[in-house]
Amino acid sequence: MAADTLFEEELRRAVDAEVDSTLASGLDAELTHRQLMARAQLFVAACVWPSSSRSGDPQLIEAAGDCVAALRRRQGPSGLFVGGDNVDSPPDSAFTANDVCDTLHLLRSSGVIETVAGASALADDLDAIADAVEPALLVGGVHTPNHRWEITAALARLHRRRPSAALVARAAEWLAEGIDIAADGVYSERSANYAAYVSNPSLTVIADVFDSAAARDAVIRNLESTLGLIHPDGTVETVHSRRQDQLSRFALSPYLAMYRGYAIRLGRRDFAWAARRAQEQGIVHPASLLVDLLLDPRIGEQLPEATKPEPAGKWDRSALAIDANPQRRLVVFGGTDYPRLRRIRSGLSTNPTFLRLFAGTVVLDSMRLSRDFFGLGPFRAERFTADHLDGVARYRLSETASANYYQPIGPAQRTASGEYALTDDGRFYGSMSFADRRADPVALRTDVDVVVTDDGAAVSIVFDGPDCAWALELSFRGGSFEGVDPQNDGTAILAAGAGSYRNGDDRIIFEADALYRADGPGRYRPGEDYAFLGATDAAMGDRVYLTGRSPGRVTLTLRAENLRA
Template sequence: MAISDDGAGARAATPLDEEFFASVVAAADLRAAALLADSSVDADADAGTAHLPHRTLAGRIKLLVACVVTDRSRFHRSTDALALALRTTDHLTAQQGTTGLFVGGDNVNSPPDSAFSLNDLADADALLALESPVTDQASRLRMRLKEIADPAKPALLAGGIHTPNHRWEISAALARFHRSWPDPELRTRAEEWLAEGIDIDPSGFYSERSPNYAAYVSNPALLVLGDVFGLPELHDLVERNLSLTLELIRPDGSVETVQSRRQDQNGAYPLAPYLLPFRRFAIERNRPDFAWAATEAVRDGIADPETVLADILLHPIITAVLPEPAAPLPTRNSFASRVSLASDVSPERTLVVFGGSDYPAFRAVRSGLANNPTFARLFTGAVVLDSVRLSRDFFGLGPFRADTVEVIESTTAVDGTADATEYRLSETVGASYFQPMRADKRSADGVYALTDEGRFAASMAFDERDTDTVTLATAVSITPTPTGADLQFTFDGPDVAWAIELTFRPGGRLDGVRSLDDNDGHLVDGTGSYRIGDAAIRFGPGNGSSVDSPPVYRPGQDYTFLGGTDATAGRHVYITGRSPGSYVLHLDAERLDPAESSPEDSNTMKADAS
């Protein structure tokens, strides 16, 4: 198969990557076969399908259509597949309200939520336009898709949004509608959204700083907008985000999320959803580093085959042979100043430092804010120190969250052999005691305004009272070392308990700590270690133990007054102490002789018996 110029960046007669194309078709066929088997065996399958979310239904239609128009698919021109797609459009029509939008979900009458499904339907129409000769079923399906699109169009032209990425999802739907059913109003409305400017910083982070929304919304939306409306500058922004993403890929194949302002900020995010843009730009812009990322993105198979197959049919350049991949340098570092995220990589380990929390500015946990209190992570081999956190027993104000990182460059390292970089994170928190109301502000009936003082609310007119404030200043200085990092904690303020929490990804052996339970430990003295196979991270020293410095994590009153928590999942080690004063934690990655690796490396603990 040769790839011809399709008007969307393809090159003429580009050699086909047969293995990649076959793997995409096989993944799509597998999913389509399951849908067809369910619908033919289960008499109630259609009834069950009718209650699926509209986005699921639209995705199924796109999948079935992509297989039908692919000559290498086992379902090429399948009448059964087209019949199932037609029945699925009936279920989708039943979910379309009087506004033209789809019902369902927690966002009611939502133009952007409906846009996700409308984008899939418009892609299905574009795929059917490739079919030749046109069958009666395919013609009928295109008519049904237009019957869904027509009543939705006014909502797309007038509807609003409530998150940053929604602007681009709606704009993408406007572009796809214009591609299938041209109308200058569609372009005008998309240009109105685009006139706000794309929310991407010089490093390549979109304002939500979320890998999930970059991969599934902003990047694909800007690509289709650039394709349909001839705006290559939008593609340049996608390339910027992809260049950043290269620096966010961790040794376990995940993409860093600690900086995110969305739901993915507390978990690992896969690279697989980035496959299409990495592969497209690797070819179109001859980026060997992107070719490496595209290769890594399919290491565990094809994710979202309905989207991947549809895209490679609409943009055949994506199926071309990649340039020779070039892996990132084994020693490198990067710092995104606006997000306060640092990544320091050596052959022995990968260190992540984060100080860009939104919490200090808002003093609230909210959807759309970066709330994660993790400020350091360390990877070596199969061992992942997922999180380093610091909690304080201070008025329920929660764990340490820095809002900036100061980068201190030193011309001479401690050993005199290389430059050193120090990352300084800091936070000052305070709570007030309130004085009696002044005479001129007193109320005869004892009723005062209900106000919020930052930790709680009461009918006390807090803003009209003099205060005595207690403050705690905390600083964490992180200095990378060739095998890990040194972390210096400094506390300036009253005598309060603190606890450093290290969270390791499960599956390893924990040594040198006092057991708290089967999962967690307390490092009291000496050095502890966590290992999986031939890799280990050593940590310490311990800082003693006392009943007034308990080894616990305190999430803060934002969570606890609701009975909630933001605690990490994994195996925890605590190092405890009391302020004021300082403490230095050493983290060191090790590679052990394979003969030393233990068959007990699965959620085991060798405890300090003291």
């Protein structure tokens, strides 16, 4: 198939710029082992690529050699690399080992060893590093789900370098666990970041080296699933993630190599659409993309004709639904891990955002519900149900938050010293032997009903419980408010009726029902999990609040509008 010359030219410019800036920055002593090897890989790839302006340049091999020499000094007695907060880390070392093996493959398959000064010695040094790290990766463990595939990819690349029954057997142990992908195509970490940078690239190498149909199928299913998560602004939905990206926007651009490669391999027009969208955002990691191209030249071929996929979907395991039409795109989420585990931890989904709305250039980035209720933090649904009645999509998100007051401890459990076990109440620890006391619970039930409309949604919230303050927070980006009361802290209050957020001809109108009147301050309360550390997970952006007190109900109607339509 013919080469995609526009793609190649864009990549060439990005690679040339990256090489020039990296050479100019010098060899900083603070560079990590991963950064050192990434630099070496960039220089080697640019040297061996015929389209690079520095093709065949011995200066690049020399610069790569300096990086590799520094890398060898970072390799400890175990063969693992020194540096970072994960000490003696097999998975962190696997990231670098993967780059070592790919760089060796480029050197040996390109002919530069015979034609460029220093290339042979560089290959010998990389071989020595690979030899030293291989025993550690054969026995080393992991501590996150995606690490299994990063380490297995390193085992695959080491096996490609020098076939070994031990490497195959160890890879088989990891693969025997089964790939952690749900029926809806989302990996267990539910993270766009780790899918794009770790799981999909690693499983692709595993599939190619070990001919693993399961690994290849997992990547394809995840890419299919991700199509429905791509928003009009070119980001991939992350509200359901269990990793760091759950509180940030993640661009589609890191998916470029995967979507290009599989679009061409499989003739997938929907993947071609995603690849074009990713490329429109610019090439963010030119060295990595160039290595992918050099190892699999098909990535540089012309894409199939692009076909835009269906713009919506439902991800049952994540309790996530997206409903889209030409006027608006609505996201509803009710799948955090917090109600079940009552913890804020890395590796858990805890984002309290339960709704987003896209309307042209205006975005309601986050709708959250905050309460003054025993410091238990914002509403996070513990139940998520969906149905369609008469063609109308409806979602219910429910939570019952509860805290206890405790009665005197019984005679059999009393101590003369007054010392009792330090136990967890579910909100805090106290020397109270809580489990031995009769508890008087206080509960607040909250039901959020989202009824999808052609131009937005009707959001009804019912509070059933004691008198406490609540604040419904809407955080926007892309425009400015109209019809709200500005506050001294830069936020705003919707006192009654309707307000809007507008950019040019695009706006989102938010209108409360006729009974609503603001009652209380508009502020977000992150809960004691954050507050006792002086921290917060508060949303950013332009924020407006509806406020009130429980029990009771409020209905907010959201309408996306384009004034030119």
